[in-house]
Amino acid sequence: MVNSLSNFFTIYFDTPPTCLYRACAMNEPTKKFTTQQRDNFRAYERVRKGSRWNMYDPRAVRATGLDREEYVFVMNNFAALKATVEKC
Secondary structure: OHHHHHHHHHHHHOOOOHHHHOOOOOOOOOOOOOHHHHHHHHHHHHHHHHOOOOOOOHHHHHHHOOOHHHHHHHHHOHHHHHHHHHHO
16 A cells, blocks of 8 residues: 555656655654745645545545645644644
């Protein structure tokens, strides 16, 4: 299953799916994020919590309204962004 998601993610986003293989930002609890990055995370979370699509589905990407780079950034920094947003 991970391999098929990995292939899809690599083909669709042109970047390796690092968040499939490790807890992305667990070792970066003090990382600083911009207001825009936190807003992007909130947009991603709205779609994720809606449980309508798998977050690797292109429809989920479109539903967030984020561009590809922003979406990949949120996925790769999900844990650290979540910790940051929950503190606010």
